[in-house]
Amino acid sequence: MPASVVHEPVISWYAESARSLPWRQPGVDGWHVLVSEVMLQQTPVSRVLAVYSSWVARWPSPSALASDSAGQAVRMWGALGYPRRALRLHAAAVVIDKLHHGEVPKTYDELRTLPGVGDYTAAAVAAFAFQQRTVVLDTNVRRVLSRVFTGVALPRVGIVADERRLAEQVLPDDAPTAVTWSVAAMELGAVVCTARAPRCEVCPVSGLCAWRRLGYPTDSSRTARRQSYVGTDRQCRGRLLALLRSSDVPLPWQLVDAAWSDGPQRQRA
DNA sequence: ATCCAGTAAT
DNA sequence: ATTACTGGAT
Numbered sequence: 001m002p003a004s005v006v007h008e009p010v011i012s013w014y015a016e017s018a019r020s021l022p023w024r025q026p027g028v029d030g031w032h033v034l035v036s037e038v039m040l041q042q043t044p045v046s047r048v049l050a051v052y053s054s055w056v057a058r059w060p061s062p063s064a065l066a067s068d069s070a071g072q073a074v075r076m077w078g079a080l081g082y083p084r085r086a087l088r089l090h091a092a093a094v095v096i097d098k099l100h101h102g103e104v105p106k107t108y109d110e111l112r113t114l115p116g117v118g119d120y121t122a123a124a125v126a127a128f129a130f131q132q133r134t135v136v137l138d139t140n141v142r143r144v145l146s147r148v149f150t151g152v153a154l155p156r157v158g159i160v161a162d163e164r165r166l167a168e169q170v171l172p173d174d175a176p177t178a179v180t181w182s183v184a185a186m187e188l189g190a191v192v193c194t195a196r197a198p199r200c201e202v203c204p205v206s207g208l209c210a211w212r213r214l215g216y217p218t219d220s221s222r223t224a225r226r227q228s229y230v231g232t233d234r235q236c237r238g239r240l241l242a243l244l245r246s247s248d249v250p251l252p253w254q255l256v257d258a259a260w261s262d263g264p265q266r267q268r269a
Numbered sequence: 270a271t272c273c274a275g276t277a278a279t
Numbered sequence: 280a281t282t283a284c285t286g287g288a289t
Binding site: 042043044046047079080081082083084085157158160196 | 280281282284285286287288289
């Protein structure tokens with residue numbers, strides 16, 4: 001099947017059913033897109049919305065954030081998770097302020113050098129903020145390509161060369177169409193071609209889908225379990241961070257100690 | 270219990 | 280190529 005046959009149906013579907021999100025509005029600049037993409041790393045849209053609004057309202061440019069403290073950045077991060085992202089976004093703002101005249105760089109290679117900006121985020125900002133033709137390969141696009149073209153339910157944990165080649169092959173040749181295809185494929189994966197309960201009855205390419213044609217085979221290799229949450233170091237850290245966020249002044253040790261009873265575990269956190 | 274718009278260190 | 284990192288919803 002030629003890759004191009006999926007473009008029209010997916011792009012038309014997106015034109016009709018895309019969610020209206022603040023970072024997709026006309027007039028957003030590179031900074032808005034960068035902030036949103038970093039917040040969206042491993043974090044669902046619903047939880048990002050409120051924090052995104054307060055961030056761009058308080059720091060409308062990289063230089064504005066750079067002139068504030070990293071501590072404020074973490075405070076404003078709220079409970080989004082992975083608070084190191086707030087530190088890296090602040091560090092990225094400092095780099096942009098110092099080395100790029102306060103303007104978010106436009107090329108993939110320059111973006112990739114910023115703290116906290118990996119392959120996905122660099123490609124996404126280059127495409128969505130600056131309309132460049134880049135392969136945007138997030139978990140949603142990976143799942144769509146895996147199902148439609150390869151007939152496999154879920155992609156592997158890591159991206160392999162074959163997968164990148166397929167994504168490059170499927171990407172439309174001209175930049176504007178490539179950008180629209182990328183955002184449309186991401187949206188399709190996020191709201192229709194979901195990991196757990198795909199809504200194939202409303203999918204614009206269900207008739208072309210290899211996975212569907214094969215009868216939805218599942219792979220047994222992806223059923224390993226994860227560590228539970230209660231009582232772990234992870235829960236301990238989360239509780240301590242919430243406590244520290246709540247205060248403007250350094251906290252007495254007694255108060256911190258009271259938040260978690262297991263001493264050694266508290267020290268680790 | 271498992272999912273969700275990844276990055277960076279190893 | 281693997282793995283730790285986060286928190287809330289389902």
